[in-house]
Amino acid sequence: MEKSSDGSKSLWLVLKQAERVLDRWGIPNPRLEAEVLLAHVLKTDRTKLYLNRQLLINPEQLKAYHKCIYHRIKGMPTAYITGHKEFFSMDFKVSRSVLIPRPETEILVETCEKLIKKKIPCLAEGEPVNLVDLGTGSGIIAISIAKLIKNCKVYAVDKSDYALKTARENAEQLGVSERIVFIKGDLFKALDPMNLEGKVSGVISNPPYIPTGEIDCLQREVKLYEPRIALDGGKDGLEFYRRIIPGSLRFLNSGGFIALEVGYNQASDVKQMLIENGYTDISVVPDYSGIERVITATTE
Ligand code: GLN
Numbered sequence: 001m002e003k004s005s006d007g008s009k010s011l012w013l014v015l016k017q018a019e020r021v022l023d024r025w026g027i028p029n030p031r032l033e034a035e036v037l038l039a040h041v042l043k044t045d046r047t048k049l050y051l052n053r054q055l056l057i058n059p060e061q062l063k064a065y066h067k068c069i070y071h072r073i074k075g076m077p078t079a080y081i082t083g084h085k086e087f088f089s090m091d092f093k094v095s096r097s098v099l100i101p102r103p104e105t106e107i108l109v110e111t112c113e114k115l116i117k118k119k120i121p122c123l124a125e126g127e128p129v130n131l132v133d134l135g136t137g138s139g140i141i142a143i144s145i146a147k148l149i150k151n152c153k154v155y156a157v158d159k160s161d162y163a164l165k166t167a168r169e170n171a172e173q174l175g176v177s178e179r180i181v182f183i184k185g186d187l188f189k190a191l192d193p194m195n196l197e198g199k200v201s202g203v204i205s206n207p208p209y210i211p212t213g214e215i216d217c218l219q220r221e222v223k224l225y226e227p228r229i230a231l232d233g234g235k236d237g238l239e240f241y242r243r244i245i246p247g248s249l250r251f252l253n254s255g256g257f258i259a260l261e262v263g264y265n266q267a268s269d270v271k272q273m274l275i276e277n278g279y280t281d282i283s284v285v286p287d288y289s290g291i292e293r294v295i296t297a298t299t300e
Pocket of ligand 1: 098099100101102105134135136137138139140141206207208209229230231
């Protein structure tokens with residue numbers, strides 16, 4: 001039975017129709033997207049959709065689902081429709097005030113984990129590992145690191161109250177809010193009252209790095225929906241690196257590290273800035289497509 005007398009429709013028919021519509025509007029992976037959105041409406045996991053093939057979708061659920069499909073074909077990213085995105089195998093809440101977590105950023109987190117673990121034996125017993133996450137957004141970097149490194153304290157900074165609200169909720173949900181201090185402010189200005197000069201083991205950031213003039217050339221999911229403040233890296237995209245690289249020196253302890261995510265073709269300029277500011281041990285990590293994506297360096 002595909003349609004019952006009360007207007008309910010079979011899950012399979014609903015999915016098939018949604019897939020067709022998404023495909024017609026040029027949405028990549030239409031089946032997957034149709035399933036993710038249906039699972040969201042039915043408040044279940046995508047994998048559980050397959051457990052009950054006879055399931056009927058009632059008219060109310062159908063209406064909610066059609067609304068989601070409409071938003072998606074208009075270009076709204078799925079993560080903003082569902083309000084969730086997976087990062088580092090954890091479920092993060094996202095809102096329109098934060099950048100949607102990208103898989104590349106997992107490389108930044110993994111690289112930091114290795115660096116910190118290497119550094120921990122050099123720290124005196126009981127000494128806390130103070131870390132700073134500049135432009136925390138949804139909090140993915142600060143939270144993943146706090147999960148991985150049990151004796152660290154992360155100072156997570158963001159200019160946006162709305163982003164900090166989302167980041168705080170994520171930290172609470174994932175059980176690390178006691179080890180993260182969320183601070184509102186513009187990069188290092190936010191850290192001034194914290195008395196952290198020379199006491200930070202690592203500064204981490206995935207700053208906005210898209211050149212202003214290129215934002216309008218990005219796919220509509222990004223340019224129309226993601227916050228500009230999370231994307232715009234100034235005229236050449238490098239503005240934040242120009243501030244973060246010299247600014248971190250005041251806070252890093254000797255042997256402390258800086259770890260930055262960079263955009264396409266930015267690695268050599270950022271590397272040059274690190275050299276000019278006296279950092280050493282510079283290393284570059286490529287992403288899954290071979291693009292130089294993460295740069296780390298240490299202080300003397
Ligand atoms: N740190 C957050 C992330 O990596 C936000 C980054 C940003 O807004 N540019 O997703």
